[in-house]
Amino acid sequence: MKFRLHSPEVPLGGPGEKLLGPGFIRYPASDRGIFLSGDEALSQTKLPRGLAIEICGGHGELAARFASAHPECKVIGTDLYVPEYPENRKWLQELPNLSYQKASAFDLAFLQNGSADLIWGQAALHHLAHAPGDLCREALRVLKPGGRLIFIFEPLGHNWLVAAIRAIRMSAREEGDESNLYISQFKKMAEEFSSCEVQVFNLLGYPMKALSDRWAGLAAWVQKVDGWAFRHFPGLLVYGANCNVVLTK
Numbered sequence: 728m729k730f731r732l733h734s735p736e737v738p739l740g741g742p743g744e745k746l747l748g749p750g751f752i753r754y755p756a757s758d759r760g761i762f763l764s765g766d767e768a769l770s771q772t773k774l775p776r777g778l779a780i781e782i783c784g785g786h787g788e789l790a791a792r793f794a795s796a797h798p799e800c801k802v803i804g805t806d807l808y809v810p811e812y813p814e815n816r817k818w819l820q821e822l823p824n825l826s827y828q829k830a831s832a833f834d835l836a837f838l839q840n841g842s843a844d845l846i847w848g849q850a851a852l853h854h855l856a857h858a859p860g861d862l863c864r865e866a867l868r869v870l871k872p873g874g875r876l877i878f879i880f881e882p883l884g885h886n887w888l889v890a891a892i893r894a895i896r897m898s899a900r901e902e903g904d905e906s907n908l909y910i911s912q913f914k915k916m917a918e919e920f921s922s923c924e925v926q927v928f929n930l931l932g933y934p935m936k937a938l939s940d941r942w943a944g945l946a947a948w949v950q951k952v953d954g955w956a957f958r959h960f961p962g963l964l965v966y967g968a969n970c971n972v973v974l975t976k
């Protein structure tokens with residue numbers, strides 16, 4: 728199993744940017760690099776008229792954007808509930824390759840063995856970290872050989888300051904089902920996969936999330952400084968605040 732921990736160059740102008748589309752501006756400037764890199768990883772998955780499943784998809788917007796970018800591919804957005812907002816009805820009418828299904832990420836029983844090319848979740852894994860073994864077993868059952876399991880925008884817990892701020896925010900919002908994640912967990916999850924890439928972001932960029940878009944220029948500059956620091960001092964990688972995880976079966 729190949730394991731790679733790194734901070735990639737933010738892929739500007741690629742298919743990830745097209746997939747992220749106008750949603751780009753919704754994220755704080757300091758987080759745009761991580762979403763772009765995550766969407767680039769989704770876009771790079773080979774999908775020969777394939778099947779792509781979103782887990783923990785919430786409102787279902789990313790599944791719709793993905794279905795729009797890949798009309799040749801069947802896309803199923805899943806969560807513990809079926810999203811029924813007016814937008815979902817519109818997307819379902821416009822995109823015949825999109826559907827939504829109620830399903831726990833641990834139990835994708837409606838899918839056959841080896842049927843999916845891609846399973847992904849955004850802000851998902853930290854809700855599932857109590858049973859990563861069960862999660863991987865189900866994903867490995869459903870994925871085709873060479874298929875990918877991708878997590879976008881997950882919190883890392885090695886940095887004590889970041890962990891403390893997250894704990895305070897979770898306590899203030901009375902959120903009980905969120906965990907920080909650790910590199911050792913990814914290594915364990917990766918054992919049954921052929922490769923695992925962990926993309927790390929936001930060292931000094933983490934507090935930039937609190938700034939408004941008026942400070943986008945500063946956030947972009949700090950993002951560049953973070954990238955430089957991660958590449959020149961790889962020991963800092965574990966102290967990043969957020970990551971994407973790309974597992975290949």
Ligand SMILES: C[S@@+](CC[C@H](N)C(=O)[O-])C[C@H]1O[C@@H](n2cnc3c(N)ncnc32)[C@H](O)[C@@H]1O
Nearest residue numbers: 783784785806807830831832833849850851854
């Ligand atoms: C932070 S939200 C992320 C939603 C969406 N992916 C996004 O990026 O906006 C986490 C989502 O995970 C879902 N969730 C939590 N536990 C789950 C489980 N065991 N199976 C499926 N979905 C789950 C929640 O219902 C929620 O919609």
